Amino acid sequence: MQQQEWKFGAHVVRYEPPDIVVATFSGPINLDEIKRAVEVYGEVARHGPYYMIADIGQSQLGAEPRRYLSENGRADWFKGAVYVGADMVQQTFGKVISLGMLFTGKTRFETTFVKTIPEARAWVEQNRIKQRKKNG
Secondary structure, eight states: OOOOOEEEETTTEEEEEEEEEEHHHHEEEOHHHHHHHHHHHHHHTTTEEEEEEEEEEEEOOOOOHHHHHHHHOGGGOOOOEEEEEEOOOHHHHHHHHHHHHHHHHHHEEEEEEEESSSHHHHHHHHHHHHHHHHHH
């Protein structure tokens, strides 16, 4: 799959080969927007699991969109999830969403929180190395 970008509202999701999705959310995320994001996540996952970098520091996710994401996202889509710029409330919800996805899938993925996109990319690289060593 080649690099691709989707825009909806004030939000952008970008696929970067070979296996990274960067989602940048700005402002409130409504139910229709999170439905579109989940649709995109699933579309990308048809080509294999990927690392999700979600820049959420400037966004808000209400109860209904949060519930939709945890009930409709699939753990097997992800190799790992990195949340960028999350405050304590967002970190708590990020963990809850990841946990919800784990109950719906057969695979597990790591979730972490960092302050910047460069830190997120560094985490992805470190995780790739760790997975290569683990898989031999």
